[in-house]
Amino acid sequence: MSAFLGHIHFWLYKKIRLVIEREDLIYKEAQKSLGDLADELHFVAVDLYGKPIPADRNLEMIIDHSNIHGWLQNQIEIATVREANFIKDLLDCGGEDAETAILTAFVTQGAACGKVAADELNKGEHTPQEIYQVMQNYYLNGMPCDGGDTVLADTPDEYVWEGSHANQKANWAKAGVDQTFMMATYQAWFTGFVSAADPKFKFTVELIDGEFPQYKIVRA
Numbered sequence: 001m002s003a004f005l006g007h008i009h010f011w012l013y014k015k016i017r018l019v020i021e022r023e024d025l026i027y028k029e030a031q032k033s034l035g036d037l038a039d040e041l042h043f044v045a046v047d048l049y050g051k052p053i054p055a056d057r058n059l060e061m062i063i064d065h066s067n068i069h070g071w072l073q074n075q076i077e078i079a080t081v082r083e084a085n086f087i088k089d090l091l092d093c094g095g096e097d098a099e100t101a102i103l104t105a106f107v108t109q110g111a112a113c114g115k116v117a118a119d120e121l122n123k124g125e126h127t128p129q130e131i132y133q134v135m136q137n138y139y140l141n142g143m144p145c146d147g148g149d150t151v152l153a154d155t156p157d158e159y160v161w162e163g164s165h166a167n168q169k170a171n172w173a174k175a176g177v178d179q180t181f182m183m184a185t186y187q188a189w190f191t192g193f194v195s196a197a198d199p200k201f202k203f204t205v206e207l208i209d210g211e212f213p214q215y216k217i218v219r220a
Contacts, residue, residue, distance in 0.1 A: 005063065013063075016079050019140050020052045020053065030098060032101065033100070045082050081171045084175035088177035110190060110192030110193040114195065120134050127156060135194070157218060162212075165186065191203045
């Protein structure tokens with residue numbers, strides 16, 4: 001990654017901000033059913049990992065220009081682990097109400113991002129790959145140097161990749177959150193995104209041997 005701020009850094013930071021915004025959305029959804037408990041648990045997450053960077057902060061003013069790559073990588077870890085820690089505590093203390101709030105937040109943000117992405121897509125017919133590619137502008141999947149998803153199929157009717165979450169699992173482990181549930185949250189996000197980006201497509205999950213998920217964007 002370049003030693004000077006460029007488009008890719010702003011692109012990546014936008015996706016970090018989306019994780020921060022999603023954490024806040026989870027918090028607000030949890031407050032509806034859990035009240036003060038949501039306040040207490042979010043305070044714990046912020047106390048452990050620091051306050052989220054305010055939305056009005058300009059990247060050029062807050063980034064470490066002597067270590068651009070390291071700063072962004074650290075912000076990915078902080079945002080992802082703080083969100084996962086908050087989710088873990090909500091699940092531990094809030095039960096089904098917390099689970100519903102979390103999944104609602106993920107699918108809501110996914111759909112909101114999908115609506116914005118719809119404007120980025122060219123008018124007319126799209127391919128599953130185009131939906132997947134535009135989704136990468138919103139889905140934080142590690143650093144660019146971490147490598148992306150393993151693609152299994154790319155046809156006019158479906159785009160398939162391994163649902164390994166290889167770039168998220170280390171941070172989930174640091175938070176101690178249930179990884180199966182975290183995969184379900186991202187699946188909810190993908191579902192909301194794809195349907196909103198182009199209603200002619202949908203996101204599906206297929207379990208191979210009952211254990212290994214394959215993610216698909218297919219025609220609805």
